[in-house]
Amino acid sequence: MLRIFLARVATAVPAFFIIIALAFFLMRLAPGGPFDSERALDPEISKNLRRIYRLDLPLMQQFWLYLQSLAHGDLGPSLHWRDFSVNELFAKALPISAALGAKAMLVAIIAGTALGLVGATSKGRIGPYAVDGAAIFGVVLPVFVVAPVLQLGFGLTLHALPVGGWNDGAWQNQVLPVMTLALPQIAIVARLMQAALRDALAMPHIRTLRAFGMPGYHIYIHALRAAFAPVVSYLGLAAANVLTGSVVVETIFGIPGMGRYFVDGALGRDYTLVMGTVIVVAAAVLLFNLIVDLILAWLDPRVRYDARPR
């Protein structure tokens, strides 16, 4: 287990550095800069601003300065949100996105697993197809359709929940965004679960357990353990995605999370903000990949065995 951990960390560190360097230089290739907007600035004022934000220095020197402040955990000042540092922005936004994303993932795991179980175990004709149908529906419906429909239904028609806003994270304000985020994940988890569980239930060791007359839940625990492997592989990447915020969901529901910084930062050439979002997402992807590897190794002894040097 420790070996897997160390091996993964050893590859993650250089990958992380390469991502930072690529993002830094690619961002500078985009035309325009943070001070270009509808109203053009006086050339001398613009030059002065570039000097104040040290954008006039040679690019390699800027990169070096950036790495230095990064080593101190400082992501720099935001060029658009000029009263805030990127650290301050993320300190507020990341917990919000992560909390919403975590709730959505929990809902997805519970509901997806339940649906998958029903689909895999129902013997009738309708059960499996119903789960498949519902799952496909959940996958193909884009978030920007689901979110407004939920707003119209629960907010405007039923008056049961607020249409949007964060309201300091009141639970009413979280229900619709969590539903919107969870829906496609439920669908995917359900499909993966159903397929994997059906395979697992047909495996020889399960047949043996049945033959010994083991109680139902005992059999399912064994089957689920095998069936969870593909689901966990998927959930790792999905979690890295969902926990770092969705721009569409956050914009439609007016949630002050990370999602909007990705797009606004890139469109406004807010270099430091873009770098910050890249670093957060890269770190999340690397971290969740590591966690997934460890969980898979725990779930399946063969993974541990394969990781041994031979």
Place this chain on the structure above:
Amino acid sequence: MSGRPGQRLGLLRLFCCVAAVLLPAFGPGFFANAGLAGSAPAKMVWHRGELGDPGSLDPHKATTLIESNILDELFEGLVTLDARGEIIPGVASSWTVDPSGTVYDFRLRSDAKWSNGDRVTPQDFVFAFRRLMAPRTGAPYANVLYTLKNAEKINKGKLPVEDLGARALDETTLEITLEQPAPYFISQLAHMTAKPLHQKSIEAFESDFVRPAHMVTNGPFMLKEFTPNDRLVLVKNPYYYDAAHVALDAEIFYSLEDRSAALRRFMAGEILSYDDVPVEQIGFVRAHLAEVFKVTPNLGSYFYAFDTRHKPFDDRRVRQALSMAIDREFLAERIWGGTMDPGYSFVPPGIESYGAPATVAWKDIDPFEREDEAKRLLADAGFGPGGEKLEVEIRFNNSENHRATAVAIADMWKTLGVETRLLATDATTHYAFLREKPPFDIARSGWFADYPDAQNFLFLGQSDNQALNVASFTNKSYDRLTREAQVEASPERRSAILHEAEALLLDEQPFLVLLTYKSRNLVSPKLKGWEENVRDNHPGRYISISP
């Protein structure tokens, strides 16, 4: 179902266990806030939806309209605006101008106070103006107040800030000296760059003075909370001299970039106003929300700029022909859903000191005749049947409406035998392109007034206006006229000169005028004191909310 009873029970048990483990993960806060909305005391709060957030609350770093609207609530300059957007005395109760038109003496109100109880002094303005011009501040819009003596030289590092034409004569009198007479100076003072600043808090907290805990302001409201992309909370400033007449307890600004979602929130009553509508839903809004939908002319122009440095757009006839062939009523009504007005002038109507703007000579000519005339002009310039084929490229910043406008124009130009290519880029790329000005054919541009004066539009065509003269238009007579207007003391004569300049600009048509902007607001009938105006400025000071 043919499953055994034991099997089903097992599943149930499994899920009960999972649920019991996971439920606390939702956190106590998930349920604790239930009913929060109903528990607050009944205060008068204006929930205000806005299309964006302020990038900065430092008046010297701010650049956008939304920033300007919020800063007007937080700070009050020498002059301020009433509910109709007209200029009224602010911190200055009165002022005098010397005969040369360059020295202004402002008498400050003795009851003007900062939100910590300090008096607002002339020195606060001197401090603010010096900070605005100091190069190390990096104020993007410092040039709006280059009207002050030595301001430009100070801002470019050629003189020390102490040489700025602003000084405190005594405890209540501020003297401002101008570089040269500027009849629009008083209206410039309503701009966000002309706000006073609280010297002590800025010296103590530097750029952090904008934090709610540190910010000291002198307007009707003060800052309570600001979370980007969430909300900005302003509360009534008890030290404001007119606080007795401010009905609101608080204003909460919500940044709502998704116009459709904002419309739904407005309909649900979560916000009482919103400063935009989704144009694609304009039919719905007009049909169902006609009472609360306010469309008002605004001081903004939407135009295309020709690159007049290059053939064939250095030829007035080509520019004029392309302009004549455009059906502006179609653009305004069909593309923009009536949220724009057809534009036949460069200065939009609605500037009181200017009156009705000049218009293109062919405004009232029948469209068919106009088309014939356009073809004739193009033929004279060597294009069309028997001549060259005119091919043009329109560059624009990508948005659905800009694209639809360009497509419609390309179609209108087809009748002249002109072939049009469209090139859309993201906004930053587009504006960076216009700044660097490599050769182009035609580019979309626009302008909103900093202050309501015709000069603030017409200076876009001056040859020395490097940054904003997108068309690179140079015309000696035009430059002379705008210079004459600058020093003309008589308002009537000045207006006449400016009209002459505008007529010249329209005749030359370096900027292809297309449309003038209208503001579009959704305003709940509960909001009292909200008045439509050309500045689209709605100070909370005059607003009250009926239950």
